[in-house]
Amino acid sequence: MLDIYLKEKKIAEFKQDTNSYLLNYKDLDIKNSITLSLPNSKSFYNWENKFPPYFESFLPEGYLFEIFKNILTKKYGYIDDYLIFSILSPNILGRLRYKSDYKQMDFSSFDIDEILNNDTQDTFSKLLDTFLDKNAISGVQPKSIALLRDKETLHVKEYIVKTWGSQYPYLAENEYFCLKAVQMAGVKIPNIKLSQNKKFLLVENFIFKDNEIYGFEETLSLMGKNKIHKYQGSYEQLSKVILRFTRDKSNSMLQFFKTLVMSYLLKNGDAHLKNFALLFNEDFSTVTFAPAYDIVNTTAYIFKDKPALTMDGKKIWHGKKTLVEFGQKYCLLSKKESLFAYEECKVALVKSIEELEIYMLNNKHFKNIGQRMCDVWKSSLLDEPTKEISDDIIRTWKQS
Numbered sequence: 001m002l003d004i005y006l007k008e009k010k011i012a013e014f015k016q017d018t019n020s021y022l023l024n025y026k027d028l029d030i031k032n033s034i035t036l037s038l039p040n041s042k043s044f045y046n047w048e049n050k051f052p053p054y055f056e057s058f059l060p061e062g063y064l065f066e067i068f069k070n071i072l073t074k075k076y077g078y079i080d081d082y083l084i085f086s087i088l089s090p091n092i093l094g095r096l097r098y099k100s101d102y103k104q105m106d107f108s109s110f111d112i113d114e115i116l117n118n119d120t121q122d123t124f125s126k127l128l129d130t131f132l133d134k135n136a137i138s139g140v141q142p143k144s145i146a147l148l149r150d151k152e153t154l155h156v157k158e159y160i161v162k163t164w165g166s167q168y169p170y171l172a173e174n175e176y177f178c179l180k181a182v183q184m185a186g187v188k189i190p191n192i193k194l195s196q197n198k199k200f201l202l203v204e205n206f207i208f209k210d211n212e213i214y215g216f217e218e219t220l221s222l223m224g225k226n227k228i229h230k231y232q233g234s235y236e237q238l239s240k241v242i243l244r245f246t247r248d249k250s251n252s253m254l255q256f257f258k259t260l261v262m263s264y265l266l267k268n269g270d271a272h273l274k275n276f277a278l279l280f281n282e283d284f285s286t287v288t289f290a291p292a293y294d295i296v297n298t299t300a301y302i303f304k305d306k307p308a309l310t311m312d313g314k315k316i317w318h319g320k321k322t323l324v325e326f327g328q329k330y331c332l333l334s335k336k337e338s339l340f341a342y343e344e345c346k347v348a349l350v351k352s353i354e355e356l357e358i359y360m361l362n363n364k365h366f367k368n369i370g371q372r373m374c375d376v377w378k379s380s381l382l383d384e385p386t387k388e389i390s391d392d393i394i395r396t397w398k399q400s
Helices: 062-076 081-091 110-118 121-134 170-186 235-245 248-264 319-328 337-363 364-380 391-399
Strands: 002-006 010-017 021-026 044-048 096-099 143-149 154-162 192-194 201-204 216-217 276-279 287-289
Touching: 002 081, 002 276, 021 364, 062 081, 062 143, 062 192, 081 096, 096 235, 110 143, 110 201, 110 216, 154 170, 170 192, 170 248, 170 337, 170 364, 235 248, 235 319, 248 319, 248 337, 248 391, 319 337, 337 364
Parallel strands: none
Antiparallel strands: 002 010, 002 096, 010 021, 021 044, 143 154, 154 201, 192 201, 216 276, 276 287
């Protein structure tokens, strides 16, 4: 049995029963709901032969999952989603608290400057060893939760420390420039820091604001889907989910629209259903579109990559006309507002190209990946739809 608390009050129990999972609420009170997709409006929820999407969003994938699989199968002789969640959940820092058969651990913190200035594999391994049982985060790339303190204020904050492997070289810089481009378009992003040798990207946990801990839920979970379905669906369906749940609808839909436009302009082929989310306060009186995260230029590595979901029934890199129409039809924007938002994104892209070209002059190691990013970003400025990156551009990349 796993107990779930809101502040000091136990509001629900979660348990596994053979091939099913059961969530029992203690008292019916909508304000004591676990999350947006699991309102406390009925006494129990039951899932047959699948792990609940909301709880699954906390499970490690890829690199982290392989580490847990090796450790847990050796220790317990098996591994499943419920076991991993039971171990990790007591250490999740968020709106809710969890109690299971596994104790909440005390974690030490590291000086943030030490991590930024010593971004080696040894440092990453040390972080991973220290915070392994706190790593209730998804995503396939190497990353770890870390508690980092500011040397001057001594404030401790939770960060995700991201690094990269040989398959996706210099991914930290790629994501840094993409997120900064999105920010220039007027979209909220987390506080991010690039380490001295560009090995780490530090992303601050953005659920803490206004002296309150906000709840967080991915749109995949809001749609009742598991991670195997994260590339299935359309941006039209996604917009309807965001519109349905958010309370500041005009602002949230504008933030979503700009995030989506920037993903097309930047050629981010990984804008799937897990990479959009909503934030909500304790009593759900505030529900907003979450800051943009996990945005990278994927065509620098996967030359023929395409958008993660369909728009207008197609997985192509849509141009200005289709994107502006999308803003009108699905994001509560007038034609004038949609055009203006698109142009703001385009101006942000121009500035980002200029900054990246200057950066490459002083950081030769990033020349190849950076040039690929600049090439496709410049093609986005033409406003025309493209099925995929042209063979001429790819041929130039291969020659370099």
